[in-house]
Amino acid sequence: MTDDDLACAVALLDLPGMTPVRLARVLDGLGPTLAWHAVRAGTHPGDRSRRFAGPARQVVPTDVLARYRAAGVSVLLPGGTGYPTALVGDPGAPAVLTALGDATVAEGRPAVAVVGTRSATPYGASVAAELGRGLAASGVVVVSGLALGIDAAAHAGALDAGPGAAAPVAVVGTGLDVVYPKVNRVLWERVVAAGAVLSESPLATPALPRVFPARNRIIAALADVVVVVECHGRGGSFHTVEAAARRAVPVCAVPGSVRSPASRGTNGMLVDGCTPVRDLEDVLTALALARGGRALEPGRAPRGTRAPDVDRRLEGLARSARAVWDAVDDTPTTIETVLLRTDLAVATVAVAVADLVRRGLLTEGAGWWSRS
Amino acid sequence: MIASIPSAVLHGVDGRPVSVEVHVANGLPGFTVVGLPDAAVRESRDRVRAAFTSSGLPWPRRRVTVNLAPSGMRKGGAGLDLPIAVGVLVASGVLDAAVVAGHAFVGELGLDGTLRGVPGVLVLADALVGHQVVVADADGPEAALAPTCVRTAPSLTEVVARCTGRRPWPVVPRRPLGPRYDEGSRPPVGDLADVHGQLLARRALEVAAAGGHHLLLVGPPGAGKTLLATRLPGLLPDLDAATARDVARIRSVMPDVDAASALDVRPPFRAPHHGLSAVAMVGGGNAAHRPGEIGLAHGGVLFLDELGEFPTTVLDALRQPLEDGVVRISRSGGSTCCPARFLLVAAMNPCPCGEGGVPGGCRCSPGARARYARRLSGPLLDRFDLALRVDRPAWSDLIEPPVGESTATVAARVVAARRHARDRGVPANVALDATDLDRTAALDGPATDLLARHLRTGRLSARGLHRLRRMARTIADLDDGAPLVTGRHVTEALLLRGSRALLLGEEVR
Numbered sequence: 010m011t012d013d014d015l016a017c018a019v020a021l022l023d024l025p026g027m028t029p030v031r032l033a034r035v036l037d038g039l040g041p042t043l044a045w046h047a048v049r050a051g052t053h054p055g056d057r058s059r060r061f062a063g064p065a066r067q068v069v070p071t072d073v074l075a076r077y078r079a080a081g082v083s084v085l086l087p088g089g090t091g092y093p094t095a096l097v098g099d100p101g102a103p104a105v106l107t108a109l110g111d112a113t114v115a116e117g118r119p120a121v122a123v124v125g126t127r128s129a130t131p132y133g134a135s136v137a138a139e140l141g142r143g144l145a146a147s148g149v150v151v152v153s154g155l156a157l158g159i160d161a162a163a164h165a166g167a168l169d170a171g172p173g174a175a176a177p178v179a180v181v182g183t184g185l186d187v188v189y190p191k192v193n194r195v196l197w198e199r200v201v202a203a204g205a206v207l208s209e210s211p212l213a214t215p216a217l218p219r220v221f222p223a224r225n226r227i228i229a230a231l232a233d234v235v236v237v238v239e240c241h242g243r244g245g246s247f248h249t250v251e252a253a254a255r256r257a258v259p260v261c262a263v264p265g266s267v268r269s270p271a272s273r274g275t276n277g278m279l280v281d282g283c284t285p286v287r288d289l290e291d292v293l294t295a296l297a298l299a300r301g302g303r304a305l306e307p308g309r310a311p312r313g314t315r316a317p318d319v320d321r322r323l324e325g326l327a328r329s330a331r332a333v334w335d336a337v338d339d340t341p342t343t344i345e346t347v348l349l350r351t352d353l354a355v356a357t358v359a360v361a362v363a364d365l366v367r368r369g370l371l372t373e374g375a376g377w378w379s380r381s
Numbered sequence: 382m383i384a385s386i387p388s389a390v391l392h393g394v395d396g397r398p399v400s401v402e403v404h405v406a407n408g409l410p411g412f413t414v415v416g417l418p419d420a421a422v423r424e425s426r427d428r429v430r431a432a433f434t435s436s437g438l439p440w441p442r443r444r445v446t447v448n449l450a451p452s453g454m455r456k457g458g459a460g461l462d463l464p465i466a467v468g469v470l471v472a473s474g475v476l477d478a479a480v481v482a483g484h485a486f487v488g489e490l491g492l493d494g495t496l497r498g499v500p501g502v503l504v505l506a507d508a509l510v511g512h513q514v515v516v517a518d519a520d521g522p523e524a525a526l527a528p529t530c531v532r533t534a535p536s537l538t539e540v541v542a543r544c545t546g547r548r549p550w551p552v553v554p555r556r557p558l559g560p561r562y563d564e565g566s567r568p569p570v571g572d573l574a575d576v577h578g579q580l581l582a583r584r585a586l587e588v589a590a591a592g593g594h595h596l597l598l599v600g601p602p603g604a605g606k607t608l609l610a611t612r613l614p615g616l617l618p619d620l621d622a623a624t625a626r627d628v629a630r631i632r633s634v635m636p637d638v639d640a641a642s643a644l645d646v647r648p649p650f651r652a653p654h655h656g657l658s659a660v661a662m663v664g665g666g667n668a669a670h671r672p673g674e675i676g677l678a679h680g681g682v683l684f685l686d687e688l689g690e691f692p693t694t695v696l697d698a699l700r701q702p703l704e705d706g707v708v709r710i711s712r713s714g715g716s717t718c719c720p721a722r723f724l725l726v727a728a729m730n731p732c733p734c735g736e737g738g739v740p741g742g743c744r745c746s747p748g749a750r751a752r753y754a755r756r757l758s759g760p761l762l763d764r765f766d767l768a769l770r771v772d773r774p775a776w777s778d779l780i781e782p783p784v785g786e787s788t789a790t791v792a793a794r795v796v797a798a799r800r801h802a803r804d805r806g807v808p809a810n811v812a813l814d815a816t817d818l819d820r821t822a823a824l825d826g827p828a829t830d831l832l833a834r835h836l837r838t839g840r841l842s843a844r845g846l847h848r849l850r851r852m853a854r855t856i857a858d859l860d861d862g863a864p865l866v867t868g869r870h871v872t873e874a875l876l877l878r879g880s881r882a883l884l885l886g887e888e889v890r
Contacts, residue, residue, distance in 0.1 A: 127747065128742075128744075157747060270736070270742045271742070343581075343770060343772055344581050344876065345578065345579065345580060345581050345582075345770075345772060348581060349580065355580070355581060355584040355873060355876070355877075356856070356869055356870070356872070358876075359869075359872045359873040359876035359877075360868075360869055360873075362876065363872045363875070363876075373880070376599070376769070376770035377770075
């Protein structure tokens with residue numbers, strides 16, 4: 010793969026109005042250099058309307074490549090270095106990928122996609138983080154989409170798995186110079202530093218609605234197993250699941266409360282025959298079944314999700330604080346519920362909750378309290 | 382001949398004395414009114430003339446000039462009909478100037494000579510203290526609230542007859558201080574016992590009522606936010622005499638909104654729709670500077686349901702009155718001041734879809750949520766002392782409701798707590814001076830440590846600290862008037878204060 014090819018490919022990608030489907034058609038059967046010159050000359054059979062001929066004549070491919078490289082972005086072509094082997098031969102494989110970080114970190118390692126809703130519950134976020142951490146520590150590449158909620162928690166978990174863990178890979182819908190959502194900037198930079206962020210969109214592509222379903226197909230294609238942690242009755246996770254089903258990638262789902270709207274989709278998937286996932290070992294078993302061979306040893310994460318000394322920290326609690334602790338179950342609980350369950354005065358509950366928060370036993374989120 | 386008759390016109394919620402000077406002189410018959418009259422005053426020429434004819438009184442066949450002094454001030458309203466008519470009678474020699482001396486007149490005339498009531502008669506009578514104020518029969522009870530002698534008459538002929546002593550002035554009964562409605566006819570006020578469950582919100586209502594602290598309720602549709610808010614006026618104690626008079630004066634100016642027939646001692650409750658304009662909220666508008674919703678809520682509760690739907694300009698206009706307790710309206714026609722010390726209660730959904738309350742239940746995009754939260758400016762949210770989630774009650778609470786305390790029980794505790802506040806020289810703790818809190822709301826050791834920790838970690842700002850200390854003082858007052866604010870009181874205040882960012886922001890990242 011010469012620099013010329015890369016330059017022509019990225020120049021085609023960068024043309025206004027180019028979509029993944031059109032790009033695949035333009036590059037189909039022709040090398041990037043040939044395709045570029047054909048488009049420029051207006052003789053490309055994949056561009057009969059010649060809509061790209063005019064814009065192409067105003068562009069110098071090497072300039073475009075230089076611009077991408079200046080942004081730290083590398084351009085990957087099928088068959089070239091860095092292009093994920095998992096995507097080679099995939100029916101929906103992107104014709105050109107752009108990457109930040111080291112795209113080769115995932116090569117030769119098993120990969121699991123951990124995906125789910127953007128409006129996750131504390132339960133879903135903690136399960137996603139736990140799975141992310143455990144999978145990375147076991148040497149499994151965690152693939153996700155760097156969205157809010159489950160995606161972010163899974164990536165954060167994988168990054169916390171400590172030295173020697175597998176690096177995470179993120180596939181995003183926007184251009185690689187557009188961090189979306191903005192609150193994930195720090196996480197994004199950590200993923201770039203440790204692993205790779207991939208995108209099939211040209212630079213400066215904003216968060217258009219169409220880019221996310223397309224992004225989800227790449228996630229499914231990269232993964233050996235897809236784990237859905239939490240999702241609503243409909244939403245982006247279903248795109249990932251459908252894309253996985255088309256590729257015969259096994260889909261696992263984490264069960265949730267039947268009352269939790271955020272688990273409606275995942276519980277439905279379980280009814281439809283997806284493999285339930287309770288913990289890391291369930292995922293590793295599914296992975297072994299998908300890839301053949303023996304299940305991986307669960308890696309030892311540097312720290313567990315639930316501090317082991319909860320019982321010790323519960324010692325010495327006032328009777329009222331103990332009652333409040335018992336009234337807060339594993340699902341998020343409001344003060345209202347605590348008041349109803351304990352029959353204590355508001356002031357007493359306030360003192361007890363403050364005490365439990367100070368001891369790190371409870372955390373607050375939007376008026377809900379849950380066990381840390 | 383010349384006559385000068387005292388009267389008054391409305392300016393905002395104040396009355397301005399006006400001297401109606403009438404000059405009847407030789408010349409071509411005519412009738413002119415000068416001295417910046419508005420359309421209603423100019424039209425009074427036709428009404429007065431017709432009323433003379435219908436009443437059988439002689440209209441002078443000479444040149445009549447009416448001057449409204451001070452002539453630099455714009456005058457509006459039909460209340461000047463009667464003083465103009467009386468002035469013409471005196472100036473043309475029908476009435477002796479001596480019989481109307483010491484009298485002031487306010488009233489609108491019908492074409493048949495009947496005397497009609499005018500808006501703001503209480504305010505106008507207040508401006509005419511020292512005179513015997515003659516008003517229409519209908520206005521008598523309201524004008525009698527002013528500390529001056531009030532005379533009433535049904536028509537222009539009766540005014541003449543009673544001034545000249547041919548018939549006696551009837552006695553206008555003074556209204557005592559009391560509720561606006563008799564017990565039997567009182568519109569139904571919701572009782573707190575109707576609220577099922579909602580233990581935290583009940584406590585918040587009690588604290589808000591006891592200290593006059595502003596309250597924000599956040600919750601999904603159908604959680605009972607409106608139900609709770611409408612229970613708040615019932616918990617508030619009766620107004621003191623001065624505030625009741627202020628309320629009556631504001632209502633007097635806005636008769637189409639809320640008629641004042643007595644000094645109502647129950648605090649008002651205003652719940653404007655979110656479609657209102659900024660002028661309707663704070664007052665102003667035409668030259669009359671009518672009070673807005675916050676003026677009408679003076680002494681009581683202003684309830685803003687669906688806070689997120691109010692225009693930002695309307696909400697931000699509330700910030701200054703919330704601090705000062707008065708609203709100053711300045712227009713080209715001058716500026717007025719209207720009392721506006723109210724308890725602000727607001728209710729809103731956590732996000733546009735309304736389901737953001739349940740973790741993971743929200744269907745909004747992060748952008749839509751951020752836009753919704755951005756509609757409320759930080760400074761406004763800062764002014765809510767209490768902010769809490771209200772969730773739909775569990776089905777079991779609706780089927781088999783736990784019996785909560787009634788309004789009467791809680792109101793008794795509120796009255797007791799407010800007595801402690803009055804000992805500090807304020808009607809409610811919300812009015813405690815920030816510079817004097819160390820004396821009025823002294824903290825014990827643990828409370829100081831707790832506040833210091835929250836200040837250090839940035840969970841509390843300086844303004845937030847003062848608001849929190851006042852609320853903690855209220856909680857201590859409810860706790861049998863504990864002399865010192867303890868850590869327990871501060872902890873409860875912190876819980877009730879809530880976190881606005883968390884209530885409206887992202888749940889999980």
